[in-house]
Amino acid sequence: MKETDRVVEAPNENKKPLALVPLTGVYLLSMLVTLSHLGDPFPFMGQLYEGDAAEHLIFADSIVSLYLILGILKRQRLTLWLLIGYNFLASCNGISNLLLLPVQHVMTATGTMVPDYHYRVNAFCVFVLFLFLNVFLYFNRNRFDNRSIYLW
Known part of the structure; x- marks a missing residue:
């Protein structure tokens, strides 16, 4: 076969960028963790907040998390700004929650023993995680190329 006989394939436009796969996983895990606390007090x-x-x-x-997951899978531009x-x-x-909610109040409501230090470190780590997600989203904003406002 000669070099000139090769067929050049067009790039697959439906191929999902690999950077969005872990992002989908993060928000899916976040949604599942949130759903697992159904019936518990929610800060x-x-x-x-307790009860209803x-x-x-x-x-x-x-x-909202489910909508964001679907928007990530569809590479929707609107979802990028909603995620941020x-x-x-x-x-x-x-x-x-870190500054205004006393740890003793959280421990009493949930019925768990959480040391003050662990609660504060956990809340600060969540804060930093979401800031890093925003930086990641900003640098990968060109991967969200679907300009439609609808998910279908």
Whole structure:
């Protein structure tokens, strides 16, 4: 076969970028962890919600996470900016819970023994994680090339 006889294939436009696979996994894991706390008290913006209010917040967070996961899979441009906003809100939530919610109140509501140091380190690590996710999203923003506002 001569070199001139080779067929050059067009690049597959439906191929998913590999950088978005772990991102989908992170948000899927986040959604599953949130759903696993259904029925437990839910800290949000420095207050601890219990009962129906906590369940509604967990349900809303799970629906938003599901939409974001589908948007990542569809490489939707709108989802990129929604992800950055969601991460910013989650970072603010983590810092406000760290500063405004006493550890003893959380321990009493959940019935677990969490040392003060571990609670603070965990809340700070969540804050840093969401900031790093925003940096990752910003540097991979060109991979979100679907300009449609619909997920289909």
